[in-house]
Amino acid sequence: MKAMVVEKFRAPLVRKDLPEPQLRNPNDVIVKVVACGVCHTDLHAAHGDWPVKPKLPLIPGHEGVGVIEKVGKLVTHLKTGDRVGVPWLHSADGLCPSCLAGWETLCPNQQMTGYSVDGSYAEKVVADARYVGRIPEGLDFAEVSPHFCAGVTTYKAVKLGGAAPDKTVLISGIGGLGHMALQYAKVAGARTIAVDVEEHALALAKNLGADEVLSARSQDVGKAAQKLGGADVVVATAVSTGSFRSSFDALKPGGKLVIVGLPPEEMPVPVFDLVLKGISIIGSIVGTRKDLDETLDLAARGLVKCNVKVEPMDAVNDIFDRMEAGKIDGRVVMQIA
Amino acid sequence: MKAMVVEKFRAPLVRKDLPEPQLRNPNDVIVKVVACGVCHTDLHAAHGDWPVKPKLPLIPGHEGVGVIEKVGKLVTHLKTGDRVGVPWLHSADGLCPSCLAGWETLCPNQQMTGYSVDGSYAEKVVADARYVGRIPEGLDFAEVSPHFCAGVTTYKAVKLGGAAPDKTVLISGIGGLGHMALQYAKVAGARTIAVDVEEHALALAKNLGADEVLSARSQDVGKAAQKLGGADVVVATAVSTGSFRSSFDALKPGGKLVIVGLPPEEMPVPVFDLVLKGISIIGSIVGTRKDLDETLDLAARGLVKCNVKVEPMDAVNDIFDRMEAGKIDGRVVMQIA
Amino acid sequence: MKAMVVEKFRAPLVRKDLPEPQLRNPNDVIVKVVACGVCHTDLHAAHGDWPVKPKLPLIPGHEGVGVIEKVGKLVTHLKTGDRVGVPWLHSADGLCPSCLAGWETLCPNQQMTGYSVDGSYAEKVVADARYVGRIPEGLDFAEVSPHFCAGVTTYKAVKLGGAAPDKTVLISGIGGLGHMALQYAKVAGARTIAVDVEEHALALAKNLGADEVLSARSQDVGKAAQKLGGADVVVATAVSTGSFRSSFDALKPGGKLVIVGLPPEEMPVPVFDLVLKGISIIGSIVGTRKDLDETLDLAARGLVKCNVKVEPMDAVNDIFDRMEAGKIDGRVVMQIA
C-alpha cells in the first residue's frame, strides 16, 4: 500500500510502498482509508518536537476515515463495510482508574494513532475496534474527518468548561480548532466572544454567529472582554504567553480557562489573582469515545461543520510547509481513496 | 476602647484609645471582642504588600470572636449576648451573580474585615450581622478564633478539591493553615500525604494522622508522591515557585492543585503536562458563610482542632516579628477580654 | 387602587378599590403594575386547593411586571422608573442553609407573592427589592410577564435535568409551561421530543423546532420514546398518574425525571425499575434570582418567547373558567396599566 512516512525528524515525508497492516489481535480491524485530515500535531510528530518522541519510521495521521475491510474474531459491534474513523486515542488499557472512570484519554498505557503506532497517511490502517468511531449516515468522508480530532478536542474543552445558555464563552484563536470550538459553544447556548489577530478569522467568526469579536492585534483583549461583562469560560486553542495572559484577564470571578493547545514552553500564572478571583486553569486533551460519538452526532444533526480544503496525499510536504508558515485556515484533508 | 492600629505601612502597630464603633445601618451589630487570631494576611496588610492597599489608619484582625453587645433594627436572627465571630468577608452586595450563586467570597463589592474596614485588634468591632458566624456552644473563644480564617479557608480548599474516601490528598505546608487542611482531608475520608521542610511540622502531621509524610528538604516531592501512587488533590498552603512545581508533579492524571496562598509573584505552569495529564489549577479564597457554618460545626463535633498559643494583645508587634521570621507554629491568638 | 380580590375560596374574584400598598421596611419597593400573567397556581390559590392555604382576602398574581414608583431607604441597586417584575418568591430569610447555598427557593421562611402576601392583580404591588427581577431593555411588558413564572420554572427544570447537546430531553405537556420548556431545551442544544394529547399542541411543538413529537392519545409514549432511543431527561409539566408512568418509561438508563407540576395526589413509583435502571425523580420549584436573571437574559437575546394572549384585568373570572376547562393555550396576560 502507499503511505507517507516520516523516516527522520524534520525531513520531508517520503512516499513508500509498504506491506499492508495485519490484524494484531482479535479486537482489531483493518480500515481502508478514504481521507485523513492534517493536524498540527502531525507536524510536531514529524519534527520530534515533544519530550516523548514518536516511533520511527512513522506513518502519521489521526483523523483517518474509511471503510472496514477486515474484523478480528472478538469484534461483534462492527463488520466489513462499516464506515469508521480512527482517532488519536488508538487504545487504552481499559482497566486503570482513568479508564474505569470514563477518562480513557488519561490512561497511562494508551497508544496514540500516528504517533506511538502507525496512522492514516496510508491506504490502510490497523485499529483497535473498541476505540474507533462510527460515522453516522449522510456525512461525507472528507468533511467528517477533522471531527475525529479538531472536532472532538474542542467539543471536549467546551463541555469541560461548562458552556451553557447562562455562560459567556470566549474562544481564543479562530483557526482549525477555534472555529469548531465556537460552534460547539453556540450549540450549547452560550453567548460567545471570538478572539484572533487576523481580520479574516474574525470575519469567519462573525459568519459562524459569534456574538462579539475582538481583535487581539488592536486592543487589550482582557480589558475589552471585561467591558463586555467578562467570560465565564475561555477556550484557549492557540496558546502563547501573551494570549494566555489576556485569556486569563478576560475571565469573570470563578471563571475557567480551558487549554487545548500544547505549547512546549511554560506560562506564568498570576497566582494572586487566581486565588482572589477563584479562577481555574484546566488542561484538556482530545476527547473520550463518548465525546467522539457526541461530536459525530452533532455533525450528523448538521449543527457543527468544519471548514475543509481537500488535497491529494502527495501534497503532504507542501501542506506541512504552509501549516508551519501559518498560511492554513480551517483544515486541510487529504483524499486518499 | 483600646485597639492596635496600623498608622503607616511597615511601622509597628500603635496602641490607641479610640471611640467605640457605632452601628452604621440597621443590619449591623456591635461585638465585644474576646479574642482574635493573628493571620499572615494581617502582616501583609500592615506592610501594604499587595496591589490593593488597605485603609489607613487600620485596625487589623479578621478572626475576632466575642459577644454581641448591640443589634441593628433589621437584625432578627441574632441578639445581645450571642457568641459570634467576624470573618474576613465583612460584607458583600448580596445581589451580584457570585452572591446569588452562593459565592459571596467572589463578590466584586465585598468589604474585608481588618483591611477595607476596621477589624478585631480592638475591644469592640462593628460587623454586618448577615456575615458573622455563630459560635456553637461548648467551644472556647480562643480556640475557635482561627476557625474563622485558617479553618474556613482550608476547609473550603479541601472541599473544592473534592476530598473523599476514594481520593489521596497531599497537603503542602503543615503550618497554621496546613495542619488544619490535613484534618479536614482526613475527616472527609481521604488518604493523606503531608509535605513540609521542617521535621517538627512532619511530626505534627504524623500525630494528626497523616498516612504519609514527605520532607521537601530531603527529596523530590513530586517523584516521592508518584511512588506513593500520586495525589488526586494537592492543597498548597505555602506557595513558592519550587513547592508549586513539586505540588504539580505530585498529581495523578486528572488531578487538582488547589492554591490558598497569596504569593505576590507569578508561577510558571508547564502547560504541555497540564494538557496531557488533564490537570486543573484552582485558586481558592477564604470560604462562604455556609462553609464557615460547616467549619464551626466540625469544630463543635470535635473533629478538627487548631493548635493555638494565646498571648496578650500588647504582644502584637512581637508576634508579627516572629511570624515574619517563620518562627510561629500553628496559630497565635490574642486574648483581648 | 383597583385590584381583583379572592374573598373566599372557590368564589369569583371581586373587583375592589383598595388603599395603595406601603413600604413595609427599608428593603421594599412599590411597583406600578403594567401587566400580570395568569398562572394555574393562581387558580389553585383562589380555590384553596393545597394543604397550606393562602391568606384571605388575597390579591393573587406572581407574574406582575411594571415600573418602580418608590424605593425604601436601603435600596441602592434600583431606583424610581426601573422596569421590574415581582416573582412567586417574594422574599426569603437570606440566612438559612438553602439561602446560603443559592437555593432560596427552598427557604423555609419564604413569602410567596400572590399567596402568603398580596400579588399583582392590582395597580400597585409592594415587593422586596432584593427579590424582584430587572427587565432588560427592549422587552415588552406583556410578553415578558410569563417569564417571571412559567419561564423561570421551566428554565430551572431544564437546567436541573442537565439539558445539553449530548442529551435527549422529552417535554411532557406542551401548554403554557411546556412550550417554554421545549425552547429552553433547544437553546441548550438538546435533541427534543414533545409529548401532548392535543394535535394543536404538537403542531406548536413542531413549529418551535421539536425534533420529534409524540401524541399521548394515540400511542404508548414510553415505548414510542424508547424506539427513538429514549430520553436522558423528562421535564413533566402536566403530571397525571398516567403521564407520570409513561414519562418514567421513556427514560434511558441513568435518566432523570424532573417534575414541575403540583398535583395533589401521590404517584406510584416502580422502585424495582428505578433501581435497576438508575433513574432519578427530581422535584423542581420555580427558580432562584440567578435563574430568573438568566431567563430574562434569554428572552432579551430573543432565544425564548412565550405565546401570549393579552386581556383586560376585568376578564379574570372568565380567564379562570377557561383555564379550568383546559381551553387556554400558552399564557393569558392581563393588561393592567
Next chain:
Amino acid sequence: MKAMVVEKFRAPLVRKDLPEPQLRNPNDVIVKVVACGVCHTDLHAAHGDWPVKPKLPLIPGHEGVGVIEKVGKLVTHLKTGDRVGVPWLHSADGLCPSCLAGWETLCPNQQMTGYSVDGSYAEKVVADARYVGRIPEGLDFAEVSPHFCAGVTTYKAVKLGGAAPDKTVLISGIGGLGHMALQYAKVAGARTIAVDVEEHALALAKNLGADEVLSARSQDVGKAAQKLGGADVVVATAVSTGSFRSSFDALKPGGKLVIVGLPPEEMPVPVFDLVLKGISIIGSIVGTRKDLDETLDLAARGLVKCNVKVEPMDAVNDIFDRMEAGKIDGRVVMQIA
C-alpha cells in the same frame, strides 16, 4: 466439582457434582472459589421472584472470592494465583453510552453472576477477567466476600447521595447492607442517623458510631429525624411502603433519597412535597469496577468491616430459610475451600 444448584424455582437447592467450567473466550479466567457470601438477591433468584427470570438450572452466588487458576490469552493484568472476587456484574459490552461513561452497571447487555450466568456456590467459577475485583493483601477471604456486593452496593449509594462532612446521612435498615452503609457514611465524615425496628440493630449502629439512632417501632421516624435537623441524604436499604414514606419525610429541603433495595411493589410518592421541597429520589444498583476497587481499598485500610458469620456450603438451604424468616443479622458467608 461440587456446586449448589437451583433446579426449579422455590425448591431447595440441590448439591451436584458438575463438570468444571471452561474458559469461554480469551478474556476469561477460572477462579477456584474459597468463600461466597449469601445475599437476599440469591434468594430472589432461587424463587424466580423478579420479572426477568434467571437461567435454570442456576448456580447462584455473586460474592465469590478465591484464587485464579487459569487465565485466557488476552488477560495480562491478572495471573494464576492472584486473589480476586467475582461480583454481580459479570460483564458488560464495554461500548454502550453507559459503559463509556463509567456506568457499566447500567449496560443493557450486561451479564449477572449467579443470575444470567452461573455463580460461586461452587468450587470453581468462570469470570470475565475485566470485571473481577482484585483483593488487596491482608484481607481474609470470608471477611472480604460481602464487600463484593453488600459493600460496593452501599458504598455506591452513599457516594451517590453525596455523603460528606457537611451532610447528615440517615441509614434506613441496619442489616447486612445498612450496617455497611452506616460505616461508609461515617468514613466520608457525615453525621449519621441509624433507623431500624430492632433494638439489637440499633445497638449495633451505636457500636459502629452512629451519631443518632431512631427506632422505627416506637416513633414516627420522619418527625423524629426532622427534630434532629433532618437528613440531607437517606440511604434506604430495606424498602417497604411505610419505611419509604418515613424516609421521604426525614429529608431536608433539597434532600436525596437513595434506594438500593429491590421491592417488587410500587411506592406512592407525594409529588406535591417532592416539588415544593426540591427532593430527589434516586435508584442505585450495585457499583462499578471503580466503586468496587474503592470499596476494597477502604476494607484494606481497615475503615469498613462486615459482620460475617461463616458456615459450610451444605448449609445453604438452611441459610435461605433463616434469611426468609428475617433471622439473619449481618452477612452469612459460606466457606467453600
